[in-house]
Amino acid sequence: MKRFLGILCFVVMISGCDDGDLILEDINFDDAPVATCDNNAIIYKLNEKEALLLELPEVVFPSETKTQEITIGGKIRVVYRFFNGTVKKENICETIPPVTPIVVDQWTANAGGKIVIKSTPIKSTDATNNSTKITGYNHYIVLKNITFQKTNGTQVYDEFIFGDYTTSVTSIPFAFTKTLGQCATTKQVYNFINSEALTLNAIEANLIKNEVTPLNAPRTALLGATTNSLIYSSYTGGILTENYFCTTTPPTTPTLFQEWKAANGVANTEGIIEVTTTTFGTGFKHTIVLKKVKMVRGSDDFYLGDNFIYGELITN
Known part of the structure; x- marks a missing residue:
């Protein structure tokens, strides 16, 4: 009996011991669209009381097929925030955000991870003659080798799909007359x-x-x-x-x-x-x-x- 109690206490002790690196919490923004602020360099996804933010000053979303790999650090930040109420665009983009909801926790990605942006054209087709026009660009964003610093340890992702962010372009007019x-x-x-x-x-x-x-x-x-x-x-x-x-x-x-x-x-x-x-x-x-x-x-x-x-x- 004493041996059994000793084993039970050992199991309980192990279960109660948390070094902060073993608890994995799910980050799920699969159904959330990517949005952007008009007055700063933040693009984000919102999910009820959560927000996943990318701060990308001086990063250009190009109007051409291109792949960029940006290193996290300095002004380039990835932040995961928790709020005590439903979060909206105003909580992310306004210079003076609303009083509520308030941030109750925050994970910040350590320096050294990568933000990979693959930009490709979006085209429309004219069914009458099969001509095409480039109307915008899709920017597929993936976070690689990301380590979030949490209040109770760290959480690591080899790859985390942030999602698709689209930008529009002015279509090439081709408004020529027929006189050469x-x-x-x-x-x-x-x-x-x-x-x-x-x-x-x-x-x-x-x-x-x-x-x-x-x-x-x-x-x-x-x-x-x-x-x-x-x-x-x-x-x-x-x-x-x-x-x-x-x-x-x-x-x-x-x-x-x-x-x-x-x-x-x-x-x-x-x-x-x-x-x-x-x-x-x-x-x-x-x-x-x-x-x-x-x-x-x-x-x-x-x-x-x-x-x-x-x-x-x-x-x-």
Whole structure:
């Protein structure tokens, strides 16, 4: 009997002994959306009386496909807070938060862990011509090698999925008219409006000729990196004019903001230029159609559609 009591006391003593590292508490924000404050660098998730906060000053959520790995420490913080009532955005974002609810406990991630952000484009598709537009970017956030310092020890995560945070972008307008211009010397064809331009460069000599094309038999060529290269450019700091094109040295303003280049064409498949020539008064009208063209910048792309009418070029 004494032996049994001794064993029982030993078990009770072990059960009552907590070194602070053995108690694991579940952090569950699976159903909570990611939100952001308008006046600071905090993004967060709320779950009734709990809040999971990422403070990310000077971290940029890019408008391009990109993976960032940010080390926790200094101004970069990960905090898990407990409140004595239902927590709302005002408790997180306001400079002077409401009096209630109040924070009753807080876990803070130790320095050295990583915040990994994978940014990828969000696209919309036009069902009429299958063209696509990038409307925003999704930023998938994962916390890696995280150690939370708690009031009663630590809690470690090799990987903790924070979730998806989305940002919107201004869609590329592509608001061009159908009137094309051409440089006399380089033969570059261009279309522009306001602060955007779409140029067709180093065109094959036999593509645009003052000869009427047979019915349903346009001249064709493939887009390429050097010959028949198609480039979309947008600018800041001014409005484009006719004088911007056909000069040996382009003007310093407006300033190039971003540039997208067409992917190389594949015979009978994609990246195809079609030119149909008809008479126009004493001259000729060349209607240029771009078929199944994908525009690329870095790892991102968008699709001009199955048939994109580039425009009409008048020559004499």
